[in-house]
Amino acid sequence: MEEVAMEKSVSKSDATNxxxxxxxxxxxxxxxxxxxxxxxxxxxxxxGRRWGFKVSIRNVGRYKKPWMSGQWRRYAREKGLKKGDRVKLTMHVEGNAVRSYRIRAERNLTMRIWIPVEEFAR
Known part of the structure; x- marks a missing residue:
């Protein structure tokens, strides 16, 4: 069964950092x-393209806010992400506890309709 692992609205700094x-x-x-x-x-x-990411937390102090890096900047650039877009990671856990992830970047077409950013490139 696939479930949402993370969903986030892209900020201006997310799109450029x-x-x-x-x-x-x-x-x-x-x-x-x-x-x-x-x-x-x-x-x-x-x-169907594979992207390598890294989720990290600070290992010093009480402030443990995580971030995602790795190929993030390249992904954001290639998808043309901008403030207000949405990134959704879904996860599928297999019987042997192996996890597989999918990433989807979406843009708000109207108040209730989100479409993959790839559709804007056509």
Missing amino acids: NRMEFPKESLGNFPIPAGQNYFNFVAMDTL
């Missing part, structure tokens, strides 16, 4: 190994 701030409540969907402050994973986009 090397990383995207990550909702803290989504962190449990990315199993960071004990003793580490990051989790590497691959997510497939709607075109």
Whole structure:
């Protein structure tokens, strides 16, 4: 069964920086190994392309707000992401606890209709 692992509205800095701030409540969907402050994973986009990402948390202090990096900047640039777009990561957990991820970037067409950003390139 596929479930939403993370969903976020893109901020101006998310669209232009090397990383995207990550909702803290989504962190449990990315199993960071004990003793580490990051989790590497691959997510497939709607075109079947694989992207390498890294979810990290600060390992010093109480402020544990996570962020996603890796190929984030390249992904954001190639998808033409801008403030107000939405990024959604979905996760499928197989019987042996292996997780697979999919990433989808969407733009708000109207108040209730979101479409993949790839549709704007046509």
